[in-house]
Amino acid sequence: MRQRATRQQIVAAADDLFYRQGFEHTSFADIAKVVNISRGNFYHHFKTKDDILDAVIKNRLGKTQQLLVDWEVEGATPKDRIKSYIRILLTNWTMIRDYGCPVGTLCTELAKLNHTSKNEANKVFTLFRVWLRHQFCLLGHTDNAGALAMQVLSWSQGVATLGNAFSDFNYVKQEVDKMCDWLDSLPVGTA
Amino acid sequence: MRQRATRQQIVAAADDLFYRQGFEHTSFADIAKVVNISRGNFYHHFKTKDDILDAVIKNRLGKTQQLLVDWEVEGATPKDRIKSYIRILLTNWTMIRDYGCPVGTLCTELAKLNHTSKNEANKVFTLFRVWLRHQFCLLGHTDNAGALAMQVLSWSQGVATLGNAFSDFNYVKQEVDKMCDWLDSLPVGTA
Numbered sequence: 001m002r003q004r005a006t007r008q009q010i011v012a013a014a015d016d017l018f019y020r021q022g023f024e025h026t027s028f029a030d031i032a033k034v035v036n037i038s039r040g041n042f043y044h045h046f047k048t049k050d051d052i053l054d055a056v057i058k059n060r061l062g063k064t065q066q067l068l069v070d071w072e073v074e075g076a077t078p079k080d081r082i083k084s085y086i087r088i089l090l091t092n093w094t095m096i097r098d099y100g101c102p103v104g105t106l107c108t109e110l111a112k113l114n115h116t117s118k119n120e121a122n123k124v125f126t127l128f129r130v131w132l133r134h135q136f137c138l139l140g141h142t143d144n145a146g147a148l149a150m151q152v153l154s155w156s157q158g159v160a161t162l163g164n165a166f167s168d169f170n171y172v173k174q175e176v177d178k179m180c181d182w183l184d185s186l187p188v189g190t191a
Numbered sequence: 192m193r194q195r196a197t198r199q200q201i202v203a204a205a206d207d208l209f210y211r212q213g214f215e216h217t218s219f220a221d222i223a224k225v226v227n228i229s230r231g232n233f234y235h236h237f238k239t240k241d242d243i244l245d246a247v248i249k250n251r252l253g254k255t256q257q258l259l260v261d262w263e264v265e266g267a268t269p270k271d272r273i274k275s276y277i278r279i280l281l282t283n284w285t286m287i288r289d290y291g292c293p294v295g296t297l298c299t300e301l302a303k304l305n306h307t308s309k310n311e312a313n314k315v316f317t318l319f320r321v322w323l324r325h326q327f328c329l330l331g332h333t334d335n336a337g338a339l340a341m342q343v344l345s346w347s348q349g350v351a352t353l354g355n356a357f358s359d360f361n362y363v364k365q366e367v368d369k370m371c372d373w374l375d376s377l378p379v380g381t382a
Contacts, residue, residue, distance in 0.1 A: 019303075020303060021303050021304065022213075022215060022300060022304065024213060024215040025215045025303070025304060098302065098305075099299075099302060099303050100299040100302060100303070104299075104352045104356075105299045105303070107352070107355065107356045108290075108291040108295075108296045108352065108355060108356075109213060109296075109300070111289065111290060111355055111356075112210075112211060112212050112213045112216070112290050112291070112296070113212065113213065114289075122356045125353070125356050150353065150362065153353060154346070154349030154350055154352070154366070155345070155346075155349055156349070157348065157349040157352040157353060158344070158345030158346055158348040158349030158350075158352075159345055159349075161295045161299065161345070161348040161349075161352065162316070162341065162344060162345050162348060164298065164299060164302055165295075165299075165302075165313045165316050166313070174338075175345070
């Protein structure tokens, strides 16, 4: 049980550090320091940083799936649920301002490293994409649900990148309002 | 003269490597290997990687300014010029597919590192932003030229991030067409 808790602590610490300072910039020592364990204990759980990355991505995939289930339960309508996605930009604003979007920035970092885990990391995008597409299908947009899902993902990514670069909360807030207005004004699809 | 040429070679090599594999992942040795110079000669020009980064950003700012001048000369109308910006997504597609947008990815990497040069790097975005705003002003959108400029920047960033993650040229092509159609269909502003 204790071993399992330590492993989870390592993954949580690595997840946070990979996000806040980047995968490449984070060392074993950085992670061990947060978890406060010996190098020996650390190696018992993970032999390489790539092993930790795999565990972090798996953890993010699990957390994302849970988040989507939560939104499914909380949101009375598909539009409410899509708005939950859009509003991450506000919910996580201070983190986005300082470190960008955790999904987009990990994907581009791993793309540059041509890392073997880049396709796994991209699956977090795919989870959101498939879920958004499903919500647009429920709204009756069966013909273009995929394109609408990509539009929401892309809009959100662009706003996260520029919100981060310009540290501009008002801009992000206005864009979130525009996205919600756009969603509300979408013509009803024909299911 | 030769010293100056070597310096420029170092900056060009570093610019390329910072883009393709990230700033953090690129070492002095990586850059020296490309330029094929001794460590001593290298240190004659740059003492730290941060010094090289400053020179790379300065170089990018200069290249961006030149690019904007070129577009200004080549494009008969402000719409033509804005389309030159939009079409970077196609012109640089294979690079974006493999490494993302050079501007956005450097900004987010430096934000994560909380690097002292992050504001300098963000100025590349600002150059595009101010130039786009000027083009929209010329189109008569004096009231919302700034918002329209941000919309083009943001749309382009979102498409670059998702085009990179999903390695999907058709998606990028469709988005570029949509952006150009959107631009053409903008109601005429009242200057």
